[in-house]
Amino acid sequence: MGVVYRTSHGWNNVNGGSVLPGFTLKVNKIDDAISPNPQNQPNEESEFNCPKYEVTFTDNYTFMEHFEDIHTRKWHKGE
Secondary structure: OOOOOOOOOOOEEEOOEEEOOOOOOOHHHHHHHHOOOHHHOOOOOOOEEOOOOOOEEOOHHHHHHHHHHHHHOHHHHOO
């Protein structure tokens, strides 16, 4: 039997809906914008430093997003 390759890189129908390739919906960011909770607001005194790069973040979400995109998914970007 031969080798099968996937050639379609466009939109696909998954469970009756259309999705963008590589798209991730960040629902918690939407939830925070719709109904902000004072307990979930970033603390102005909090700072998070990237362990590898000279970058400082002031909230958990931005640090988490950076860490996932730059460090965790680095293999996915072909680096």
